[in-house]
Amino acid sequence: MRYYTHILLAVLLVFAAIPFVAAEAPAKEVRMTNKLTFEPKTITIKSGETVIWKNVSGMVHSATDVPSMATKPQDAALPRNAKEFNSGMISPGKDYSHTFTVPGTYKYFCIPHEELGMVGTIIVQK
Ligand SMILES: [Cu+2]
Numbered sequence: 001m002r003y004y005t006h007i008l009l010a011v012l013l014v015f016a017a018i019p020f021v022a023a024e025a026p027a028k029e030v031r032m033t034n035k036l037t038f039e040p041k042t043i044t045i046k047s048g049e050t051v052i053w054k055n056v057s058g059m060v061h062s063a064t065d066v067p068s069m070a071t072k073p074q075d076a077a078l079p080r081n082a083k084e085f086n087s088g089m090i091s092p093g094k095d096y097s098h099t100f101t102v103p104g105t106y107k108y109f110c111i112p113h114e115e116l117g118m119v120g121t122i123i124v125q126k
Pocket of ligand 1: 036060061062110111112113118
């Protein structure tokens with residue numbers, strides 16, 4: 001009888017844990033490529049979701065949304081009240097994550113390749 005009680009307890013624990021696992025949405029992926037692009041270039045997420053930038057190229061990139069660092073003002077934009085973010089240099093094979101909690105449109109760029117057109121957009125919905 002004790003044996004079955006233990007199994008029952010184990011099953012209950014597994015089911016109790018599922019909502020916690022499901023509550024955390026997987027990060028949306030943006031790849032940084034050898035073609036000096038963010039792929040996809042534009043993504044739409046929901047507020048509270050996380051974007052993970054993966055450097056799948058052989059060179060260093062960044063994901064930067066700091067208007068004062070942009071060569072062209074239109075390459076960096078944030079909703080009012082949103083915090084700037086900057087991955088710094090991401091080496092080949094490395095990644096960087098940022099969680100977006102303020103809805104709106106974010107335009108960001110790669111520091112070494114902004115002038116070569118390496119820019120992206122994230123639309124965060126409520
Ligand atoms: Cu780049």
